[in-house]
Amino acid sequence: MIIAIDGPAASGKGTIARRLATHYGLPHLDTGLLYRAVGAAALERGVDFADEAALAGIAASLDVAALDAEALKSGAVGEAASRVAALPAVRAALLRLQQDFARQPGGAVLDGRDIGTVIAPEAPVKLFVTATPEARAVRRHRELAARGEAVGFEEVLADIRRRDERDSGRASAPLVQAADAQVLDNTTLGVEESWQAALALAERARAGR
Ligand SMILES: Nc1ncnc2c1ncn2[C@@H]1O[C@H](COP(=O)(O)OP(=O)(O)OP(=O)(O)O)[C@@H](O)[C@H]1O
Numbered sequence: 001m002i003i004a005i006d007g008p009a010a011s012g013k014g015t016i017a018r019r020l021a022t023h024y025g026l027p028h029l030d031t032g033l034l035y036r037a038v039g040a041a042a043l044e045r046g047v048d049f050a051d052e053a054a055l056a057g058i059a060a061s062l063d064v065a066a067l068d069a070e071a072l073k074s075g076a077v078g079e080a081a082s083r084v085a086a087l088p089a090v091r092a093a094l095l096r097l098q099q100d101f102a103r104q105p106g107g108a109v110l111d112g113r114d115i116g117t118v119i120a121p122e123a124p125v126k127l128f129v130t131a132t133p134e135a136r137a138v139r140r141h142r143e144l145a146a147r148g149e150a151v152g153f154e155e156v157l158a159d160i161r162r163r164d165e166r167d168s169g170r171a172s173a174p175l176v177q178a179a180d181a182q183v184l185d186n187t188t189l190g191v192e193e194s195w196q197a198a199l200a201l202a203e204r205a206r207a208g209r
């Protein structure tokens with residue numbers, strides 16, 4: 001069974017995806033980490049963000065087993081990720097890897113922006129997890145503060161809005177709700193309530209209701 005979870009930045013889709021994976025005993029891929037790894041490498045190596053061929057080369061040679069999720073979660077890397085993710089050649093270089101992960105025997109849980117629309121449109125369970133930009137900025141601000149990143153709330157909110165615009169407005173695999181996705185708006189829900197709501201929606205989709 002493939003479970004596809006999409007949604008904007010800091011909507012809580014990763015938290016839900018991890019818990020669904022544990023609940024159903026499925027492998028999980030946070031596809032945002034792939035774009036973050038390309039963005040981080042570009043920053044580290046000083047690659048021009050307009051050099052699509054060089055960035056696609058980095059994407060094609062990613063060692064997925066070596067991704068350091070913790071190190072890739074900084075605000076600067078998130079911004080770099082959303083810039084490289086707008087480039088069709090970068091997306092093309094990461095496509096097969098994600099599709100193979102989704103289609104492994106027994107299934108998988110993937111979260112990102114285009115899982116239900118591009119990577120695994122055949123997924124029987126599709127959730128689109130969202131919340132207002134303000135609610136998401138509160139979450140991201142708290143998360144960055146816990147990492148020791150001293151950044152103001154207004155800056156985080158502006159970053160969230162900029163990323164929403166870039167992710168939804170790009171021509172290549174934009175962030176968009178799949179027609180057959182179930183929407184979970186967790187603006188007023190805490191982590192536990194959001195998880196319970198997601199599980200109920202997943203169970204409903206599994207039962208074909
Ligand atoms: N319903 C919720 N209420 C409050 N905080 C939440 C909720 N869901 C997740 N969080 C917290 O918000 C932060 C972002 O959550 P998470 O990483 O799951 O979001 P995401 O959509 O996967 O983000 P990204 O787009 O960066 O991958 C985390 O610190 C998480 O613990």
Ligand SMILES: Nc1ccn([C@@H]2O[C@H](COP(=O)(O)O)[C@@H](O)[C@H]2O)c(=O)n1
Pocket residue numbers: 009010031032033035036078081082083085086111112113114115163167
């Ligand atoms: N399937 C995906 C996943 C991510 N992106 C881009 O990567 C950026 C970082 O993702 P996070 O989920 O870790 O925040 C994100 O802003 C997207 O631009 C993507 O395009 N497709």
